[in-house]
Amino acid sequence: MMKLQTVTLGCSKNKVDTEHILSQVEDLYEIVPEGEDIPVDVLLLNTCGFIGDAKEESVQAVLEAVERKKQGDVGKVIVFGCLSQRYASELPDLIPEVDAWFGAREFDPVIKALGAEPKEEARESRYLTTPSHYAYLKISEGCDRRCSYCAIPFIRGAHKSVPMEKLVEEAGRLADKGVRELIIIAQDTTYYGLDLYRRRALAELLQKLSEVEGIEWIRIHYSYPAAFPEDVLDQMANNPKVCRYMDIPLQHISDKVLDNMHRNVDGAWTRELIRKMREKVPGVVLRTTMIVGHPGEGKRDFNELLEFAQEARFERLGAFRYSEEEGTYGAEHFKDTISAKTKQERLDALMELQSGISLEFNQSRVGSEIDVIVDDFVDGVFVCRSEFESPEVDGEILVRYDASVMGDIDPYSLIGEFISVRVVGADEYDLIAEPLEV
Numbered sequence: 001m002m003k004l005q006t007v008t009l010g011c012s013k014n015k016v017d018t019e020h021i022l023s024q025v026e027d028l029y030e031i032v033p034e035g036e037d038i039p040v041d042v043l044l045l046n047t048c049g050f051i052g053d054a055k056e057e058s059v060q061a062v063l064e065a066v067e068r069k070k071q072g073d074v075g076k077v078i079v080f081g082c083l084s085q086r087y088a089s090e091l092p093d094l095i096p097e098v099d100a101w102f103g104a105r106e107f108d109p110v111i112k113a114l115g116a117e118p119k120e121e122a123r124e125s126r127y128l129t130t131p132s133h134y135a136y137l138k139i140s141e142g143c144d145r146r147c148s149y150c151a152i153p154f155i156r157g158a159h160k161s162v163p164m165e166k167l168v169e170e171a172g173r174l175a176d177k178g179v180r181e182l183i184i185i186a187q188d189t190t191y192y193g194l195d196l197y198r199r200r201a202l203a204e205l206l207q208k209l210s211e212v213e214g215i216e217w218i219r220i221h222y223s224y225p226a227a228f229p230e231d232v233l234d235q236m237a238n239n240p241k242v243c244r245y246m247d248i249p250l251q252h253i254s255d256k257v258l259d260n261m262h263r264n265v266d267g268a269w270t271r272e273l274i275r276k277m278r279e280k281v282p283g284v285v286l287r288t289t290m291i292v293g294h295p296g297e298g299k300r301d302f303n304e305l306l307e308f309a310q311e312a313r314f315e316r317l318g319a320f321r322y323s324e325e326e327g328t329y330g331a332e333h334f335k336d337t338i339s340a341k342t343k344q345e346r347l348d349a350l351m352e353l354q355s356g357i358s359l360e361f362n363q364s365r366v367g368s369e370i371d372v373i374v375d376d377f378v379d380g381v382f383v384c385r386s387e388f389e390s391p392e393v394d395g396e397i398l399v400r401y402d403a404s405v406m407g408d409i410d411p412y413s414l415i416g417e418f419i420s421v422r423v424v425g426a427d428e429y430d431l432i433a434e435p436l437e438v
Contacts, residue, residue, distance in 0.1 A: 003032050003038070003040040004025065006031075009045070009047055010054055010082065013186070015046075016185070017046060024119060024123075028114070031127065042076045044078050045061055047080070047082060048081065049085065062077070066097040069097060070097070081103075133178055133179060134391060136182075138186060139189060139192050139202075146262055148328060148330035149325065159187070164193075168209060178214075181215075181373065182209060182217070184221060202229055203232045206235045210241040219245045223249075225265050225273055226264040227264075237282075243388075244283055253267045253305050253308040254267065254300075260334065285316065287316035289317070290319040292305070369420060371420055373416070381400050383398060400434070419436075
């Protein structure tokens with residue numbers, strides 16, 4: 001069989017798109033895992049075009065693929081995704097060595113370029129590129145928000161929810177493959193259902209997904225704060241399968257900056273929402289992202305952001321520098337006058353603060369006994385996560401194999417299984433734990 005390798009850049013939503021395409025061609029190709037350095041007949045790149053750093057990473061990946069092609073390690077290079085959707089008229093002339101370019105949603109043309117005919121019965125199938133025990137579940141496509149800095153709406157189009165019954169069926173198919181954990185993703189998961197059911201239906205979806213046999217954990221990513229549906233918190237507090245974990249990108253706290261961003265919330269709303277989350281879901285772990293250096297962010301606004309991060313004590317916080325993106329409201333109406341140096345200084349200050357908060361949170365967990373899922377076994381160590389860690393973005397819980405506790409169990413057989421551990425050490429990213437009786 002011919003060999004096909006994929007490289008998926010950007011968010012986990014892109015990963016799901018790649019998996020749908022691979023399911024259509026897996027009979028024609030041997031699928032080579034991403035990162036494995038062997039010659040392949042086709043290299044398929046799924047690109048990101050969200051912000052400057054992501055675009056640079058995608059362009060660099062395309063150039064590296066072209067170089068592999070020149071060296072004879074790759075036969076064809078096919079590129080699709082957000083970057084090629086956004087710059088469809090420029091990229092073919094700039095990098096002519098690429099054999100074919102396609103947009104973000106042009107699945108059928110990509111499948112045909114790979115030599116297959118799209119099969120209707122396989123449209124809902126997935127070839128998992130994650131470990132077999134967890135998978136991302138994309139519940140909608142596109143976005144109706146118009147944040148001033150974001151290019152996603154004109155790359156991906158308007159919000160379109162996937163019908164609930166289709167998602168439950170997909171969850172069932174994933175569970176049949178051995179998936180134990182579903183990670184709910186979309187451009188805005190809390191908007192789910194408004195177009196189909198005229199109501200926010202995420203909580204109802206969570207309940208139905210939790211009834212799928214084999215699914216043990218459900219976690220939520222990409223939750224927009226405006227008009228947040230509080231019945232989701234009820235699910236998180238009362239449904240044992242819904243992880244007490246919320247990814248909610250807030251972007252800022254200053255009223256002025258939030259207004260410039262078109263976020264449809266102010267600082268008071270944001271603070272009250274965080275208060276409600278912590279009150280209604282005791283022990284909830286919150287992940288957020290912030291943007292520094294947005295036009296109009298003065299020293300006072302940034303200091304308010306630092307104070308808010310100190311006050312809210314997010315267990316997980318990431319940040320990135322504002323990037324002026326052509327076609328967005330921000331690029332057309334604001335001047336990007338904050339220097340790159342100032343943006344970097346602000347980013348460093350925020351992340352230094354967060355480093356201390358994350359360390360304190362992890363240290364507070366030392367001595368606790370928790371259930372974890374085993375993601376891998378490497379060099380005598382189990383790589384695990386609890387309900388409070390999401391794969392690929394959060395830290396890990398490292399558990400050394402202990403034959404005196406685990407007996408003669410094949411450690412590789414525990415990958416994808418739940419085990420109980422006691423936390424014995426912590427740094428700002430990872431935890432160290434010891435196994436309890438298996």
